[in-house]
Amino acid sequence: MKRTYRSKTAFVLAWVWVAFVAFNVYDLITRYSGKPSLVALAVLGALTALVYAVALRPATVLTEEALVGRNPFRTTYLPWASVEDVTVSHSVNVHYGDERVLRLWTPMSSARERAKAQRRGAPAPQRGRFRTEPTLSKGEQAAVEAFAGKTHADYVGEQIRERAESARRRQEEAAPVRVTWSYDAIAVLVVAVALVVAAIVV
Template sequence: MKHTYRSKTAFVLAWVWLAFVAFNVWDLIVRFNGKPSLIALAVLGVLTALVYAVALRPATVFTEEALVGRNPLRTTVLPWASVEDVTVSHAITVRHGEERALRLWTPMSSARERAKAQRRGTPTQRRGRFQAEPTLSRGEQAAMEAFAGKTHADWVGDQIRERSESARRRGQDAAPARVSWAYDSIGVLVAALALVVVAAVIP
């Protein structure tokens, strides 16, 4: 089963931007007035290409066989058994063969999110006879304990470790990572560059 993890905030904001761009492109086409409209289209094209590459494309994907890291310009497919170490700070870094490292673009943990997680992991002291907070079920309590002091990035890092250990126990081969260019991002960036050239050339 495939699981995809990404920055929800960046993903939502990117789609809001695309809706904004769609409206403006329609308006520029309807009210086309030559070079100023072309320049505006070129600017929107460049910004949209950057938004796609940085906010929409990046994702961390779990498949049955491998960890797939989709970064802005490259895609890395790393078999689970090849994962040697996982560290989580601002981003998740996965180390594999010959001291190589895969830095995942998402999910990331901001300083604010980490501070919030630390506060969540600190037990609160309750005083008095009456408790205003509702009593949690066993499942809710277990979930709180599992996430105590952890950000989403920490949790995903733990899942990567567990899957890599499980793959080694099953005897999966530690094959080298496969890295390929992100042709979708490159195509979008080339199209944006073409718009810039057209806007610069046409008088």
């Protein structure tokens, strides 16, 4: 089963930015005023290229065959049998052949999120003689226990580790790791650079 993980907050804010840029580009084109409009377009283009590279594009994709790490300008296809270890700090780090490490851009865990997860994992203080806590169903209780003390990055790291261990149990052969450039992000960057050059030259 294919699963895609990314920063939901960054993804939503990026699309809000894209909508803002689309409105402003339309306004600048309909009310074109020469160099000032070109400069404004160049600024919007440069910021949009940055937003696309760091907020819209990054994703961690778990497919049946491999882990796909989409970072700003590169995509890494890492077959499950090639995964040797997974560690989680502020990011998910996937270790594979020759002591190489794939650092996934998303999801990441901040110090604040980790502290919140640790508080969530701690037992609730009991006050007074009578307890008024709601009774959880078995499914809800299992979910609470599964996420106790864990961030989203920890959860994704566990998913990667489980799929890699499953591939090893099936004795799958380690296929070659492929790293490709992100031509879409490069194209967006080239357009932004072209707008900046045009704003300077014209």
